[in-house]
Amino acid sequence: MRDFASSGRGRLARLAGAWAALTIFLVLNTASAFAQSDPLPSWNDGANRTAIVDFVKRFTTDGSVDFVAPADRIAVFDNDGTLWAEKPVPFEFFFAMDEIKRMAPEHPEWKATEPYKSVLANDMAGIEAAGMKGVGEIMVATHTGMTTEAFSKNVADWFATAKHPVRQKPYGELVYQPQLELLTYLRDNGFRTFIVSGGGVEFMRVFAEKIYGVPPEQVIGSSGVVKYELGADGKPELMKEPKVEFIDDGAGKPVGINRFIGRRPIIAIGNSDGDREMLEYTTAGSGAGLAVYIHHDDAEREYAYDRTDKLAKLDKGWDEAVAKGWQVVSMKDDWKVIFPPSK
The missing domain is CATH 3.40.50.1000 (HAD superfamily/HAD-like)
Structure with a gap:
């Protein structure tokens, strides 16, 4: 019985030592692989x-x-x-244009009023002709007069579904x-x-x-x-x-x-x-x-x-x-x- 116990303990010790060595080998080689991987592949x-x-x-x-x-x-x-x-144009302006279209049913006067008229018609030349004053009006209409939480929700809803009009x-x-x-x-x-x-x-x-x-x-x-x-x-x-x-x-x-x-x-x-x-x-x-x-x-x-x-x-x-x-x-x-x- 003593010989069997002694022999068993010896095998367990050898197995434990082998397992420890294998673990160290894997850790070192995994670390090496990560170190050698390219962080900027593109x-x-x-x-x-x-x-x-x-x-x-x-x-x-x-x-x-x-x-x-x-x-x-x-x-x-x-x-x-x-x-x-x-x-x-910067994507935030595309957001503003889409918001004007979303809000348009509540503002029927926009159909005949610049710069909203050009936005609803996807007329970029008309928007450009309205100048910074027109752009400012678009941004005020879509970015203000609401809580920060409401604005964040509008952006999140848009970002979840909108597509770039050129690249789709x-x-x-x-x-x-x-x-x-x-x-x-x-x-x-x-x-x-x-x-x-x-x-x-x-x-x-x-x-x-x-x-x-x-x-x-x-x-x-x-x-x-x-x-x-x-x-x-x-x-x-x-x-x-x-x-x-x-x-x-x-x-x-x-x-x-x-x-x-x-x-x-x-x-x-x-x-x-x-x-x-x-x-x-x-x-x-x-x-x-x-x-x-x-x-x-x-x-x-x-x-x-x-x-x-x-x-x-x-x-x-x-x-x-x-x-x-x-x-x-x-x-x-x-x-x-x-x-x-x-x-």
């Missing part, structure tokens, strides 16, 4: 991809002279034209696959990723976490005045008023970053002159900063526009990028794919 090898990866490695590796603590690893992204498409795809499928990978790559390396966009903050917050993984509190955008009041049921509510509070574009972007983040980013990515000051601010810190422009130069897979575009001009920013050595990512040359595979 990016072509080249100077821009290398610059981004090298920057992240330098600033996140313990012992590196450039090491930055996780609390200061801030990356800011513009939205329209940087994280998703923005042509022929849901707007959530017109995000840039290489940028989704970059957002994930940065977060995997301890970065907090923020959206800093001229778009409406309450519009973007509805879908930013779902499609980008960016929570509402890390979305900075233009905003209107919101007023606290008690509703008819006596419950507190926030009403959206037809007054502009903050424009998060151009020089407003560094102001917004300071106000809402309180730390200078070390990575900034945009696509137009409206992002230039954000990139300048990012690269003016005590340490090196990475500034990246996305250049729309792929008319076949997306759109091609830069110096002469009316809504998203990349002119002065491009000259500054060349002068200062910022990265200018070519959608045509640097990205293997533009959009995620269709669902």
